[in-house]
Amino acid sequence: MRKVAEVIVDVPTMQTDLPYTYLIPDELEDKILPGMRVIVPFGKGNRKIQGFVTAINEILPTEDLTALKQIEAPMDLVPVLSKELLEMAEEMRRTTLAFKITCFQTMLPNVMKASYDKKLVVRSDCPQEIMDTVFDGLAEMTWEDAQTSGKLPTIMKLRQENLVDVVYLVNKKNRVKTIKGFQSLLTSQELMAVKDSLKPNAKQQHLLIDVLLLLDGSMISNKEAQELYDISTAVIKTGQTKGWLNIIEQEVKRDPYANHTFKQTFAATLNSEQQLAYEAITHAVREQKSETFLLEGITGSGKTEVYLQVIADVLKENKTGIVLVPEISLTPQTVRRFKERFGSEVAVLHSALSVGEKYDEWRKIEHGDAKVVVGARSAIFAPLDNLGVIIIDEEHESTYKQEENPRYHARDLAIWRANYHQCPVVLGSATPSLETRARAQKKVYHMLQLTERATQASRLPKTEIINMTEAETFGKMQTFSRHLLEKIQLRLHKKEQVVLMLNRRGYSSFVMCRDCGFVVPCPNCDISLTLHMDSHSMKCHYCGHEEPIPNKCPDCQSNKIRYYGTGTQKVEEELTQLFPKARILRMDVDTTRKKGAHERLLEQFGQHEADILLGTQMIAKGLDFPNVTLVGVLNADTALNLPDFRASERTFQLLTQVSGRAGRGDKAGEVVIQTFNPDHYAIQLAKRHDYEQFFRYEMSVRHEANYPPYYFTAQIIASHPEENVVAKKMYDILLGLKEQLSAQAIILGPTPKAVMRVNNRYFYQIVIKYKAEPHLYEYLRSILENNQTEISKGLKLSVDTEPLNFV
Ligand code: ADP
Ligand code: ZN
Ligand code: ZN
Numbered sequence: 001m002r003k004v005a006e007v008i009v010d011v012p013t014m015q016t017d018l019p020y021t022y023l024i025p026d027e028l029e030d031k032i033l034p035g036m037r038v039i040v041p042f043g044k045g046n047r048k049i050q051g052f053v054t055a056i057n058e059i060l061p062t063e064d065l066t067a068l069k070q071i072e073a074p075m076d077l078v079p080v081l082s083k084e085l086l087e088m089a090e091e092m093r094r095t096t097l098a099f100k101i102t103c104f105q106t107m108l109p110n111v112m113k114a115s116y117d118k119k120l121v122v123r124s125d126c127p128q129e130i131m132d133t134v135f136d137g138l139a140e141m142t143w144e145d146a147q148t149s150g151k152l153p154t155i156m157k158l159r160q161e162n163l164v165d166v167v168y169l170v171n172k173k174n175r176v177k178t179i180k181g182f183q184s185l186l187t188s189q190e191l192m193a194v195k196d197s198l199k200p201n202a203k204q205q206h207l208l209i210d211v212l213l214l215l216d217g218s219m220i221s222n223k224e225a226q227e228l229y230d231i232s233t234a235v236i237k238t239g240q241t242k243g244w245l246n247i248i249e250q251e252v253k254r255d256p257y258a259n260h261t262f263k264q265t266f267a268a269t270l271n272s273e274q275q276l277a278y279e280a281i282t283h284a285v286r287e288q289k290s291e292t293f294l295l296e297g298i299t300g301s302g303k304t305e306v307y308l309q310v311i312a313d314v315l316k317e318n319k320t321g322i323v324l325v326p327e328i329s330l331t332p333q334t335v336r337r338f339k340e341r342f343g344s345e346v347a348v349l350h351s352a353l354s355v356g357e358k359y360d361e362w363r364k365i366e367h368g369d370a371k372v373v374v375g376a377r378s379a380i381f382a383p384l385d386n387l388g389v390i391i392i393d394e395e396h397e398s399t400y401k402q403e404e405n406p407r408y409h410a411r412d413l414a415i416w417r418a419n420y421h422q423c424p425v426v427l428g429s430a431t432p433s434l435e436t437r438a439r440a441q442k443k444v445y446h447m448l449q450l451t452e453r454a455t456q457a458s459r460l461p462k463t464e465i466i467n468m469t470e471a472e473t474f475g476k477m478q479t480f481s482r483h484l485l486e487k488i489q490l491r492l493h494k495k496e497q498v499v500l501m502l503n504r505r506g507y508s509s510f511v512m513c514r515d516c517g518f519v520v521p522c523p524n525c526d527i528s529l530t531l532h533m534d535s536h537s538m539k540c541h542y543c544g545h546e547e548p549i550p551n552k553c554p555d556c557q558s559n560k561i562r563y564y565g566t567g568t569q570k571v572e573e574e575l576t577q578l579f580p581k582a583r584i585l586r587m588d589v590d591t592t593r594k595k596g597a598h599e600r601l602l603e604q605f606g607q608h609e610a611d612i613l614l615g616t617q618m619i620a621k622g623l624d625f626p627n628v629t630l631v632g633v634l635n636a637d638t639a640l641n642l643p644d645f646r647a648s649e650r651t652f653q654l655l656t657q658v659s660g661r662a663g664r665g666d667k668a669g670e671v672v673i674q675t676f677n678p679d680h681y682a683i684q685l686a687k688r689h690d691y692e693q694f695f696r697y698e699m700s701v702r703h704e705a706n707y708p709p710y711y712f713t714a715q716i717i718a719s720h721p722e723e724n725v726v727a728k729k730m731y732d733i734l735l736g737l738k739e740q741l742s743a744q745a746i747i748l749g750p751t752p753k754a755v756m757r758v759n760n761r762y763f764y765q766i767v768i769k770y771k772a773e774p775h776l777y778e779y780l781r782s783i784l785e786n787n788q789t790e791i792s793k794g795l796k797l798s799v800d801t802e803p804l805n806f807v
Contacts, residue, residue: 001058005032005071007051009042012099014785019054023070031156032056032071035079035086039072048072052104054086073147077120077159077166080108082383084420091416097781097799098406106406107381109362111168111355118143118168120155126163134158162367168359181221182236182245184212194244204235212245219248265340267309268454274302277448281306282313284424285388292415294395294440295428297450298689299660300458300624303428304334306450307391308341310426311372315345319388319423320371324410326397326621328376332599333624334393338374349375349382377402380410380417387421390414394621395427395436396653398804407800411436430660430691431653434702437695438709461631461662461669463687467678474578479571484632484672485578492582492611496629496667500575501658502568503635504588504616511538513553514560520550526757531563543759571634572614579612587615620658626665631658636675636683643754644806645707648682652694655686706746711769714780715803717753719796723762729795730764733783737768740779745770761796767806777801 006019022040024032032038034053042049046069059065081089081104089103096103105113121140122131134154135141143166146152158164184191195209211220211229225231239245270278277295284291297303307323314321323338325331328350338346347361347370364370366383373382377400380390392400392411400410411427418425427436427445440447453459464483471481491498510528512519519528522540529538531549539546552559563570568588575584585601592598598618605613606625613619613628633655640651655673663669675683685694703710716733720726730750737747746769753763770776780799787797 001061002065003029004057004059004068005053006055007038007040007053008100008104009040009051010049010101012101014788017099021068023065023068025070027153028074031153032074033079035081037075037080039075041069041072050075074152077156080112085381088413088416092406092408094777095801096406096408097777097784097801103406109358111359118166120146121165121167123163123165130158130163179221180247180249181219182247183219184215184217184244185246186244188213204232205238207231208235208239267312268305271454273450274306277306278309280446280448281310281424281426285314285317288422289424290419290422292425292427292445294432294436294445294447295426296432296447297430298460299430300453300664301450302454303450304337305454308337310389314388315371317388319386320384321389322379322382322384323374323391324379324393325374325376326394326399331621332602335374338372342372345370346372346374349373349379377410380413387417387423389423389426390418391426391428393428395429396431396433401804409802431656434649434698435709457666458664459668460689461659461671463659463671463673465678465683465687466672466674468674468676479574479634481674484674487630487670487672491630492579497608497625497627498612498630498632499619499628499661500612500614500632500634501619502571502616503638511549511561511563513556513558514562515558516553516556518553518555524760525755527755542755568614568616575612575614582612583610584612584614585610587613587619617654620654623661624664628661629663629667629669631662631671633658633673636673637677640677640680645705649698652682652686655683656689706769711771713803714768714776715800716766717763717798719761719763720794721761726762726764729790730766734766741773745773
C-alpha cells in the first residue's frame, strides 16, 4: 500500500489555494507527517517549491501512480505545525478569506519562512554511539550533507526521539552565541595544596582558589565570576597557565532578557473582588470549561495580579498558558511582572526581537521548556500543548487585529483555541470594546468586575476639563492653558512627576502659505504632506513620498510659509522655555526607533531622572509610576472628528487609559484634559471614569445608526489606476450583493475612500452591515474568485470580514 501526501503549495493565488496530492518516496514512508514542510515539483516546468503537508492518505494498489508527482525532500524533521494549528488555519481561511498558505506562514516564526541555511545538531543526551555512526563522531552536520548522504530519514527518526535538533543560521554574527567560563581541573585536596603554597599577598589568586573550591567542579561564566566574586579576566588567565582550571566556551540560546535581573515576587493576598474573579477562572481551568470571561476592572484595580495568580494555578495543574499584551515594547512593565513571578518558565514573543531571538523563544516553547508565553498578537500561534488558560490584556486594543492578510483577530483565535483545549479565555480591560461588553451583557461571556484600586492608598485621580476655545494661554504658546502650566509648576516644585500626552491620531503638522493658503500636497495621493522636523522634510504617510520643506510658496512664490500643528518636538521646545530647569523626556516614534529605546526611557523616568515625560499615545499604556501625580492631555479631541463610528469609543478608551497613569502610589493624582469639545460625552464620561455609563450611551448611538455590536460589518475595498474602472467594478459588485443578501442587510456605497487617491491608485469601498447572512463569507470569496482576470490586469480587491478601521 503506497502513501500519498496532501500538500498546500507556496503559490499564493486563488487557483492554487487547495491541496495537491504527491506520492511519498519509499524511504520516507512513515516519516512524512502532517504539519511538515516538504519540497515538491510544481507546474509544467516542475519548479521546486515548498509546501505544507496537511494530510496523509493510503492509495489502493490498483490506482495509477504514474500520474502522481513525488515529494522531492522533507524540509523539517518533525512537524512544525500541530494538528491543532492545521485545523486553526482552516478556520482562519474560512473567516478571513485569506489563502491557506498565507495562514500557515503566519503561524511560524519569520526565520522559518525565508531560505536560511540550517544545520543539524545533536542534543546533550544523544548517545555517543549515534554521534559516531550518524554524525561521523561530530556534534553537527549541515542539512545539505544529511540530504546528499541519504541520512535524513534516520535523522528524522532521531528527532522524534528528541536526540537531535535543527538550528537556523540567521547570519554570521548571529550564528552561535557563546559564553566564556571556566571550571576547576583540580580536586579540592589539590586546590587546598595550591592555596597553601601561595604567597599571602597574591590576593586575587587566593580568591580564585576559594571560588574554585566553592564551585566544587561546576562551571561558572566569566561574567558571573566577575560580578559575584570580583574575579578579573587576568587572574582567570593565570589560573589557566598554572593548570588549575580549564576555560570553556559554551553555546547558549539567546535570551532577550539575559541582561535583566528579575527579583522573584510573590502572590499578594487578593481583595474580595479579585478573589471572586480568581476563583471563577481557576474553577473553569480545573473543570476544563471553555468559558470566556470579561475581567472589567478600572486602571490599577489589580487585573494583572489576578492573571499572575491564575497562571500560577495553571502551572500547578501542569498546564500551559498564553498571555497576550497589545505591544510588548509599550508594556515592558507587564512583561517584567510575569518574568519576576515565573522566571525562565516564561517565553516572550514580540516584533522587536531579532529573527534569531524569536526562533530561540519559539524552540523553547516547542520543546516544552517554557510553559507560559507572553507576547503580542502573533503569540496566539505559540506551539503550546495542553493549554490551561488564554489571557488577553487590554482586550479592546486594535493591535489584536492584523491589518494585512490574513486579517485575523487574536481574540477570535483565542476563543477557538480555548474551545479546542477546553480551557477558559480571560479578556481584561478597564474599557472593554463595545462588542465584548455587549456579549457579557447577553451572558455569552461571564462578567467579572473590579471596581476599586487594589492598593489601599491609591485612588482614582480627580479630573478637570479645560475648554481650549476660551482658556487663557501663555503669550504665543497656544499649546498649554495657563491652568495646566500652573499645575506643572507646582509638581516641579514638589519634586513629583508629570506625564503629558499629545494625541497624534487624526492630527498632523503641515505647512501652509499665509498669503494664499496653499498646503503642499502629495503628488501621488489626495492628502497633504506631513512635516517631519527630525529629518527636515515633508513626508506622505500613505505612500512614503518625501521632499524638502519649501522656503517659498510653490503656488504664489510668497515667502510667508508657516508651520501649523504641533509636534512633540515643538512642545518640548516650548516646555524648555517655560521651565528651563525641568528635565524632560520625549517619547515618540523618533526617540524610540532604536531597539530597547522605549524601555530605557521608561526606566529613566521610573528612576526619577526626569520630571516630565512628554509623549504620544504610546505613553498611555501600562505605566505604573507611583510618583506621577499629574497627567495632562494637551489635545483630547483630535480623533473625535475622524469619519469612523468608533471615534468616540477610541477617545474614551485613550483618555481613561492615560488618566489611569496618575495617582498610582500613595500621593493623590490629578488629570487635566484640554479640549475644544468640552461637552462631548466621551470626554465628560472619561472625566468621571464612568465606563458603564459610556457603554450605555454609546450602545444607544450604535443602535440608532445600525452599527456593531447590533450589526456585523464587512468591507470590500477595490483600487485601480483608473478611477472609472474601479467605480464600474464596484457597482457590478453592488448589484451582485443586492441579489445575494437578505432584505435585512444594509449596503453602504460604493463610495470613494476618505483619501481617494493613494500612490496613484483610486480607492473605493463598500460596507455591508448585517445581522445574519449564513452564506456571506462564501459569496465574498466567490467575488474574489470571479475577478481573477481583472486582478491579473491591475485591479486590487480586498475583503475585510470585520474591519476595525474605516478611515
Ligand atoms: P491593573 O492590571 O488592573 O492595572 P495591577 O495588577 O497592575 O492593576 O495592580 C495595581 C497595583 O496594585 C500594582 O502595583 C499591584 O502590585 C498592586 N496590587 C494588585 N493587587 C493587589 C493586592 N491584592 N494587594 C496589594 N497590592 C496589590
Ligand atoms: Zn502662496
Ligand atoms: Zn502619497
